[in-house]
Amino acid sequence: MKRRYLLTPGPSPVPSVIREAISQEIMHHRTDEFIQILQEVNEGLKYIFCTKNPVIIFASSGTGAMEASVSNFFSPNDKVVIIVGGKFGERWLEIAKSFGLQPLVMQIEPGFAPSTNELKKILQDNPDTKGVFTTLTETSTATVFDIKSIAALTKDKNILLLVDAISGLIQDQLLTDEWGVDVVVSASQKGFMLPPGLSFICINKKAESFLKNSKLPKYYFDLDKALKAYQKNDTPFTPAVSLIMGLKKSIELIKNEGLENLWEKYKKMSLATQAAAKALGLEVFSKNPSSSVTAIVSPSGLNAKDIVKKLRKEYGISIAAGQGELEQRIFRIAHMGWINEQDLIMCFSLLEKVLKSLGYKFNLGASLVALQKSFYE
Amino acid sequence: MKRRYLLTPGPSPVPSVIREAISQEIMHHRTDEFIQILQEVNEGLKYIFCTKNPVIIFASSGTGAMEASVSNFFSPNDKVVIIVGGKFGERWLEIAKSFGLQPLVMQIEPGFAPSTNELKKILQDNPDTKGVFTTLTETSTATVFDIKSIAALTKDKNILLLVDAISGLIQDQLLTDEWGVDVVVSASQKGFMLPPGLSFICINKKAESFLKNSKLPKYYFDLDKALKAYQKNDTPFTPAVSLIMGLKKSIELIKNEGLENLWEKYKKMSLATQAAAKALGLEVFSKNPSSSVTAIVSPSGLNAKDIVKKLRKEYGISIAAGQGELEQRIFRIAHMGWINEQDLIMCFSLLEKVLKSLGYKFNLGASLVALQKSFYE
Numbered sequence: 001m002k003r004r005y006l007l008t009p010g011p012s013p014v015p016s017v018i019r020e021a022i023s024q025e026i027m028h029h030r031t032d033e034f035i036q037i038l039q040e041v042n043e044g045l046k047y048i049f050c051t052k053n054p055v056i057i058f059a060s061s062g063t064g065a066m067e068a069s070v071s072n073f074f075s076p077n078d079k080v081v082i083i084v085g086g087k088f089g090e091r092w093l094e095i096a097k098s099f100g101l102q103p104l105v106m107q108i109e110p111g112f113a114p115s116t117n118e119l120k121k122i123l124q125d126n127p128d129t130k131g132v133f134t135t136l137t138e139t140s141t142a143t144v145f146d147i148k149s150i151a152a153l154t155k156d157k158n159i160l161l162l163v164d165a166i167s168g169l170i171q172d173q174l175l176t177d178e179w180g181v182d183v184v185v186s187a188s189q190k191g192f193m194l195p196p197g198l199s200f201i202c203i204n205k206k207a208e209s210f211l212k213n214s215k216l217p218k219y220y221f222d223l224d225k226a227l228k229a230y231q232k233n234d235t236p237f238t239p240a241v242s243l244i245m246g247l248k249k250s251i252e253l254i255k256n257e258g259l260e261n262l263w264e265k266y267k268k269m270s271l272a273t274q275a276a277a278k279a280l281g282l283e284v285f286s287k288n289p290s291s292s293v294t295a296i297v298s299p300s301g302l303n304a305k306d307i308v309k310k311l312r313k314e315y316g317i318s319i320a321a322g323q324g325e326l327e328q329r330i331f332r333i334a335h336m337g338w339i340n341e342q343d344l345i346m347c348f349s350l351l352e353k354v355l356k357s358l359g360y361k362f363n364l365g366a367s368l369v370a371l372q373k374s375f376y377e
Numbered sequence: 378m379k380r381r382y383l384l385t386p387g388p389s390p391v392p393s394v395i396r397e398a399i400s401q402e403i404m405h406h407r408t409d410e411f412i413q414i415l416q417e418v419n420e421g422l423k424y425i426f427c428t429k430n431p432v433i434i435f436a437s438s439g440t441g442a443m444e445a446s447v448s449n450f451f452s453p454n455d456k457v458v459i460i461v462g463g464k465f466g467e468r469w470l471e472i473a474k475s476f477g478l479q480p481l482v483m484q485i486e487p488g489f490a491p492s493t494n495e496l497k498k499i500l501q502d503n504p505d506t507k508g509v510f511t512t513l514t515e516t517s518t519a520t521v522f523d524i525k526s527i528a529a530l531t532k533d534k535n536i537l538l539l540v541d542a543i544s545g546l547i548q549d550q551l552l553t554d555e556w557g558v559d560v561v562v563s564a565s566q567k568g569f570m571l572p573p574g575l576s577f578i579c580i581n582k583k584a585e586s587f588l589k590n591s592k593l594p595k596y597y598f599d600l601d602k603a604l605k606a607y608q609k610n611d612t613p614f615t616p617a618v619s620l621i622m623g624l625k626k627s628i629e630l631i632k633n634e635g636l637e638n639l640w641e642k643y644k645k646m647s648l649a650t651q652a653a654a655k656a657l658g659l660e661v662f663s664k665n666p667s668s669s670v671t672a673i674v675s676p677s678g679l680n681a682k683d684i685v686k687k688l689r690k691e692y693g694i695s696i697a698a699g700q701g702e703l704e705q706r707i708f709r710i711a712h713m714g715w716i717n718e719q720d721l722i723m724c725f726s727l728l729e730k731v732l733k734s735l736g737y738k739f740n741l742g743a744s745l746v747a748l749q750k751s752f753y754e
Contacts, residue, residue, distance in 0.1 A: 006405060011618055014403045022619065023400035026391045026572055028383060028695045059438045059574050060597065063614040067597045098596040189615060195403055197436050197574045197617035217476045217593065220437065220444045237440040238566060240574035240617075241388055242399065318405045 004316040007347050009139045009167055009293040011189040011196055012337035014246075015253070018193055022246040029239050037248055038233045044251030045200060048169070048259065049184055051176040055202040056226045057247075059240040062166040062187030065199035067095055068221035069162045069183050073131065073207060075215035076100035080131040081122055083114045083150075086140035087323045088164055092133040099216055104129070110326065111141045111295070113288040116149040123153060131160040137168030140323045142295035142332055143286040144172045148179045155180035160207055166190060166199075170254065171266035171292035171336050182207040188243060190292070192250045193337040197243045203227070266291040269335035269344060272374030276348050279370035280355065280362045285330045293334045295322070299360045304331040307354055315350045341375050381693040384724050386516045386544055386670040388566040388573055389714040391623075392630070395570055399623040406618050407611075414625055415610045421628030422577060425546070425636065426561055428553040432579040433603045434624075436617040439543040439564030442576035444472055445598035446539045446560050450508065450584060452592035453477035457508040458499055460491045460527075463517035464700045465541055469510040476593050481506070487703065488518045488672070490665040493526040500530060508537040513561075514545030517700045519672035519709055520663040521549045525556045532557035537584055543567060543576075547631065548643035548669035548713050559584040565620060567669070569627045570714040574620045580604070643668040646712035646721060649751030653725050656747035657732065657739045662707045670711045672699070676737045681708040684731055692727045718752050 006013045027034050045055035058064050070092075074080065078101050082093045085108035096103045106122055108114050114134070123129055132154055137144050147163055154161040162183040165174055169184075170191025176184050184202040188194035203223065211224050225236045254262065273294040274284045285295035298304035308321040308331050322330040333347060348367040355362065383390045404411050422432035435441050447469075451457065455478050459470045462485035473480045483499055485491050491511070500506055509531055514521050524540055531538040539560040542551055546561075547568025553561050561579040565571035580600065588601050602613045631639065650671040651661045662672035675681035685698040685708050699707040710724060725744040732739065 004402065004404070006403065008405050010615065011403045011405060014619075019400040019402075023396040025381065025396075026383065026388045026566075027381070028385050028388060029573075031689065031695065059436070060441065061436045061615040061617070064437065064441075064597045070596075071594070095596045098599070099594040187615075189403075189618075195617065195619035196406075196615040197620060217448070219447075219472045219475045220441045221597075222475070238387065238438040238564075238573040240438070240572065240620075241566075242391075242572035243574060243617075312408065318408065 002316045004318070005343060005346060006318050007334050007339055007343055008318045008320045009190065009332060009334040009336065012193065012334060012339060014195055015193055015338050018246045018249045021249040022195070022242045024245055026241055029235070029241050034241065035233045037244065041244060041247050041251060042230070042233060044255065048251065048254060049176050049202045050174060050178065051202050051204070053177070053202060053204045054227060054230050055200050056223060056230060057235070057239065057244065058199045058201070058221065059197065060199045061196050062185065062199045063091065064221060065185040065187065065201040066091060066164060068201055068223060069185055070095045070099050070101065071216045071218040071221060072214055072223040073160055073183070073210040074099070074101055075213065077102050078130045079104060079126060079128050080133060081106055081119070081126070081129055083108060083119070083132070083134040085112065085114065085135065085143060085145070086110055086138040088135050088138055088140060092164065096133065111143055111286045113143055113145050114150070116146065116153065119150060120153055123159070129159055131162060133162045134164070136163050136165040136174055137172050137290040137292045139167040139293060140326065141286055142290050142293045143288050144168065144290035147174060147181060151179040151181050160210060167292050167336070168290060170262060172290055173263045176202060177204070188247065191337050192247065193253070194243060194246050194250055197240050198247060263291065266335055268374065269341060270294055272371050273333055273335060273344060275370040275374045276344070276367035279366040280352070292336045293332050295330045295332045297330055298328070299355070302358055302360060303328045306358065307331050310354045311350060317347055317350055319347065345371055379693045382720065382723060383695050384711050384716055384720055385695045385697045386567065386709060386711040386713065389570060389711060389716060391570055391572055392715050395623045395626050398626040399572070399619045401622055403618055406616055411618065412610045414621065418621060418624050418628060419607070419610060421632065425628065425631060426553050426579045427551065427555065428579050428581070430554070430579060430581045431604060431607050432577050433600060433607060434612070434616065434621065435576045435578070435598065436574065437576045438573050439562065439576045440468065441598060442562040442564065442578040443468060443541060445578055445600060446562055447472045447476050447478065448593045448595040448598060449591055449600040450537055450560070450587040451476070451478055452590065454479050455507045456481060456503060456505050457510060458483055458496070458503070458506055460485060460496070460509070460511040462489065462491065462512065462520060462522070463487055463515040465512050465515055465517060469541065473510065488520055488663045490520055490522050491527070493523065493530065496527060497530055500536070506536055508539055510539045511541070513540050513542040513551055514549050514667040514669045516544040516670060517703065518663055519667050519670045520665050521545065521667040524551060524558060528556040528558050537587060544669050544713070545667060547639060549667055550640045553579060554581070565624065568714050569624065570630070571620060571623050571627055574617050575624060640668065643712055645751065646718060647671055649718070649748050650710055650712060650721060652747040652751045653721070653744035656743040657729070669713045670709050672707045672709045674707055675705070676732070679735055679737060680705045683735065684708050687731045688727060694724055694727055696724065722748055
């Protein structure tokens, strides 16, 4: 009878109405009925990505759409700047290397957001730069980057700005068209409240103009082919029909709440989580915390992995430890998608229990009081 | 209240027990519980692929695993033979071209299986051939290829045999290890009775030895990375958790029936479908019909697309028209996965109704009598 709670930064919990939508009888994808669903979903994605441009859906996890961002717009030896502030910046770098680009790494101290001035200088020193790869929310450090300021540097130049918004979208504001972001990538298992298996890529006109010059091989993630099918509300290959039926419901839920309200809601949950951590005498890891997930530094002498393991094994609560070098130092609590205020109350109640059992000293209930005050005062 | 019936060669119907498995509460993929599921699924896939070697799962449609078969084992300008007997042979060719291989096309007349002698000669004339790409079941013509004889030509040479078994697996026999097939690709939405969104690729030791020499770029479909994760029952990127929970159930169903029994069952359904077509005075298109799907030539003067459209619009039955040049000439009825004898009875009952309404002359009920005799005599 142990109940399970999911507060990980993906997969995030899937509401039962979406699970029901996904488990409907399967339909063929070349029918008027499914074309109608794709049409609705395509319109809905424009709303969520804050764009008038196409958002292509792939049957893949988010990394697939990241690969598409490299293989469709660039050619071997193209110089690109990659902002690396953690594991997902590193993923951009790995993909760029795999495809033979010439990446210039702008390394950010973990937990910090990139300095726009530093990027400005890099772009001045490297006028042959063809693209800048960055992250809206670096999940591994729970840090949100200032995409608006970054976009201001690339907007009027012949440089593409490509943003991994896999974890951040829907929680952390991203005004794609208004800010002038050229390519935005996301995936289904975070803010969209869906199981993993769909990725998204939004492409503006400037990005489209780069397609024809790319000399890298691609097939499954070929955006030219995908855009042609998109015009007819079709897909080049069999789409993940059941997940797209779920996506239709997900978009409905998000539209009903309204993006502005959601940005506000998750921001508040993030601030509450930070306050709860501080009330326990714990440090928030990020200097620029995201609205999607909060990273908390483990008390000195305690291994973050032990805290995470104990929460999962003994109480069925899944939160995330750090990744890579931060594995033992931080633990991360997500507030994205379907996760709500009551999940945080429940999570901190058991986090207190675990910290106490590991010998850490604090006032029992302090984090809950802090959450209550943040939410309801 | 119109009921819908799906007899298309993918997506094929998904049984409710699988739809329930898919709609379970989502779980995190880095938990003991999910690792346990992956372990079970990995073992089960070996059974279904008739192999002792790893079967890698990608979150993608089948074309993703086809791309992986090109990008992981070969390098630009590698000479490969591609057996093209329809749309899915053409897909191998398109992918090989996209990745800069040097493909030699062995063109097969639609509806025919490849001649092993002709292939033998091609391989003799081209001793620098590095791979042979072919199809178990060419869905577009409903033709099964003799993979055993083809494998006999490549087995003891330094040539990889790569088989697209997306539509055929589970219905058409494929003894991967026994015949010496090096790479087998499949996907979730056919014999596996799952929604689309998972692809599979089975790799033997000979194929593994080709990995290190490949100079093509890859990342999402990188098999070296996938195999390393596989050893730990892990995946390099977020797996399609819910579809994999469904796959566990699918494997259970298939194991309970037994592969030998299933091959027998679908073979019988194929023969029954052929008999039913003939009883209506119609021609079976393929000279070597598959156990997965049957292609029937539309009566002269009738457009196959009209038959398919009428069945779908008026009676909710989805079968498939031809593809490409065969679009108006043939229609295709699938007998794969969850589709059973009663579905065929129901389908032919309405097919007769539609043919009659279009003015085609035959004895009403003739196809049903033929089915009954095939099934129960």
